[in-house]
Amino acid sequence: MAVPQGDWDIVSSIGLTALGVTAGRAIATASPEPLVRDPYAAEFVRAANPPRPLPTEPGDDALWLGIADYVQLRARFFDDLITGSDAPQVVLLAAGLDARAFRLDLSGRDVYEVDQPRVLAFKHDVLARLGATPRCRRHPVGADLRENWPAALETAGFDPARPSVWIAEGLLPYLPALAEELLFDLVHARCAAGSRIGAEHIPPGDLTELSGTFQTSEAGKQMGLAADNVFSTEPRRDAAEWLTGQGWDVQVDRVADLAVRFGKRMPDVLAGQMAKTELISADL
Known part of the structure; x- marks a missing residue:
């Protein structure tokens, strides 16, 4: 899979963006009436000691507050997809510092976290130092999504014959078009009846505009999003249409509609781009 970035840890390349998303969860957790509570997020940020300090509590920066609101809306959407399914297996692609195995009650289920070994x-x-205990059978899968990650996943115990939930959160905007298509092909080939897919899709035009917003902002510099080659804006096939053609029952929700559903207001600083982001859910 031709992902352009090289290897990374949590304070470089794509790893730093994952840390920025974690900072967003920390800010949301410390805010009134959060949609997601992640008690580990702030400690991840502190332990990483990033080159530019990242906030972990609400402050005066409108962009960081907007990031936190978007991150918690997105996280809550995918949380609900997971907890609303009876599938015994959950696969978190490019899991980063996702703490669902610890903060959600997934007892009796197998959760596979696929990401770079150093991440x-x-x-x-960090979790060991905190004495955190997973609320499921957790399986870290150290694998590169550019290589034979399905083999590593199955070596870790994943069974394609059993239903599964697959989550691609904060992943697709970084993939070239062909890499995204290959990812869906590989996932679809490993889904039994009763499986579910959740994915985030930002329309190319909005992704270009969003990239510009981050390139000129302090938050973008802190998150490692100030470079113009972080996001991939190549034309690509419509994932929702493709999944429908493969027999999946697909629903597409816009983040702006989710904000209304959960009683949250999309902040003006991101409303022009992130509010139009599509969150895809598909059931087989």
């Missing part, structure tokens, strides 16, 4: 090693060290 998972950092995550393990």
